[in-house]
Amino acid sequence: MLTALDKRLLKEIADLHEEPPGAYNIRKDGKGVDRHSMPGIEVIPKEDKPGLDVLVEPGKKGTVHIPVLLTEANQNDLVYNTIDIGANADILLVAGCGIHNPGGGKAQHDGIHYITVRKGARLRYVEKHFGEGEESGEKVLNPKTVLKVEEGAYVELELVQIRGVDHTVRTTEGEIEAGGQVVMFERLLTDGKQTAESDVELKLMGDESTTRIISRSVAQDNSTQVFRPRVVAYGRGKGHVECDSIIMNEAVVRSVPEIWAENSEAELVHEAAIGKIAGEQLLKLMALGLTAEEAEEKIISGFLA
Amino acid sequence: MLSLQNVGLTLETEEAPVRILDGINIDFEPGKMYALTGPNGSGKSSVAKAIMGMFTPTEGKIEFQGEDITNLSITERARRGIGYGFQQPPRFKGLRVIDLLEVAMEHGNVEECQCLRQIGLCPDTYNERALDASLSGGEMKRIEIATLLAQNPKVRIFDEPEAGIDLWSFEQLIDVIHKTHASDRITIVISHQEKILNMMDEILMMMEGHIELRGDCQEVWPQIKNLTRCACRDSCVKEGEIYADCPR
Numbered sequence: 001m002l003t004a005l006d007k008r009l010l011k012e013i014a015d016l017h018e019e020p021p022g023a024y025n026i027r028k029d030g031k032g033v034d035r036h037s038m039p040g041i042e043v044i045p046k047e048d049k050p051g052l053d054v055l056v057e058p059g060k061k062g063t064v065h066i067p068v069l070l071t072e073a074n075q076n077d078l079v080y081n082t083i084d085i086g087a088n089a090d091i092l093l094v095a096g097c098g099i100h101n102p103g104g105g106k107a108q109h110d111g112i113h114y115i116t117v118r119k120g121a122r123l124r125y126v127e128k129h130f131g132e133g134e135e136s137g138e139k140v141l142n143p144k145t146v147l148k149v150e151e152g153a154y155v156e157l158e159l160v161q162i163r164g165v166d167h168t169v170r171t172t173e174g175e176i177e178a179g180g181q182v183v184m185f186e187r188l189l190t191d192g193k194q195t196a197e198s199d200v201e202l203k204l205m206g207d208e209s210t211t212r213i214i215s216r217s218v219a220q221d222n223s224t225q226v227f228r229p230r231v232v233a234y235g236r237g238k239g240h241v242e243c244d245s246i247i248m249n250e251a252v253v254r255s256v257p258e259i260w261a262e263n264s265e266a267e268l269v270h271e272a273a274i275g276k277i278a279g280e281q282l283l284k285l286m287a288l289g290l291t292a293e294e295a296e297e298k299i300i301s302g303f304l305a
Numbered sequence: 306m307l308s309l310q311n312v313g314l315t316l317e318t319e320e321a322p323v324r325i326l327d328g329i330n331i332d333f334e335p336g337k338m339y340a341l342t343g344p345n346g347s348g349k350s351s352v353a354k355a356i357m358g359m360f361t362p363t364e365g366k367i368e369f370q371g372e373d374i375t376n377l378s379i380t381e382r383a384r385r386g387i388g389y390g391f392q393q394p395p396r397f398k399g400l401r402v403i404d405l406l407e408v409a410m411e412h413g414n415v416e417e418c419q420c421l422r423q424i425g426l427c428p429d430t431y432n433e434r435a436l437d438a439s440l441s442g443g444e445m446k447r448i449e450i451a452t453l454l455a456q457n458p459k460v461r462i463f464d465e466p467e468a469g470i471d472l473w474s475f476e477q478l479i480d481v482i483h484k485t486h487a488s489d490r491i492t493i494v495i496s497h498q499e500k501i502l503n504m505m506d507e508i509l510m511m512m513e514g515h516i517e518l519r520g521d522c523q524e525v526w527p528q529i530k531n532l533t534r535c536a537c538r539d540s541c542v543k544e545g546e547i548y549a550d551c552p553r
Contacts, residue, residue, distance in 0.1 A: 283395075286383065287379055289383040291380050302404060
């Protein structure tokens, strides 16, 4: 039975107001509390360790929700999920973790996802992180995603963390075969003394494989962010890395994009920028009637949209 | 009525104070259109920015509708009905054209707004466009003018609206500034363009931070045309046949 708090967390991380459509598994405080498979999409608990196997049959279209909720302090919830998207399937997979830490200790969730996207399949993977609760209770999220993208498959990753999480180390790895494509959107906002690190390594294994990493972040107060996106081309692939950060107050941002070609036909580009909100942008919005604070909020929310 | 009374502005720099504006006295009356013209660096944009509150005068007073607004913020002036179209509008990563128009209109219905059409842009194409480097300088400028039209303030200041605008749009621009002017609006246009100056009720020519000349176009233009006209024009004419269709 989900409480009002659970439902609120689900709304934050998965935009769910009620029972998810399609297949799902809701994990709360280290235990699966509700699960539903459907024809062509099996959601099965692992027997040897905590976590799930999500098996999607070839050609299947559908939605899978696998949210994680933490509502108690002093937890270190480690989960291994294995996701297999069959050839030519078309799936929206909504993961993510919402923590409400009532205080008194650390609440941590480390979700490790191994995702295989078979030939010609499409996967949109959405992972939102949300934290709230007492300041004395640390909220920590360390997601790791390992992707295997087969020939002609397409994967879109949307990774979002807006405030509330004290520490995060996010790791994303992937191998993209011929004609495969991965587009990754990362949105991050840290404030207070929060720290966030994002390590990405996507390997263009086959010819005509492509990837685009678009990372946008806002670092406020005394928070710290480190980005290390790397694209390695072994095949005749194309890669584009774009890191863009707004830095405010006493925050620290390090952005270290890397492109690495082992094929003379590869085309790789990276760009990175860190800067404060331009004064002219604030003036423009204030001249339209917004206060300085409203203008700043408008710029940040647009930037992270 | 918008009134600048003995407005002066001195900026402190590391080397020496720089006098930007000196003894500016202007009464802008509703229903009238004004041009601010003059050489680069003469203080035209500084007057506009002093009206908008981006510069606070170091001397003098600015009154709007009987209220002393000299020390009001940009936001407070905007909410009282003063609007400024930037000479070089800033770009925003992540904001769309429609987002900016929504801010400008506050409570209005952007879907029904004709402001993009008025400056020759199709809302179906442009509303969702990001205000980033994907837009050309001319497009940004036209969107900036559309934003000011959407805001529809009591005092409209266009800072070199023609800059970066192609010839076809230039004619349309003149037309839209003229048509959207109303008896309860004050329109101020910073420009060097004869065609724009021609439709103004009063021209204020600035020089080194003060107003050097004022009057209608017939009085002022003969005295200033050599200062404001395009230097290329003579060479265009000397070539004989003119291929460049000059709007000046």
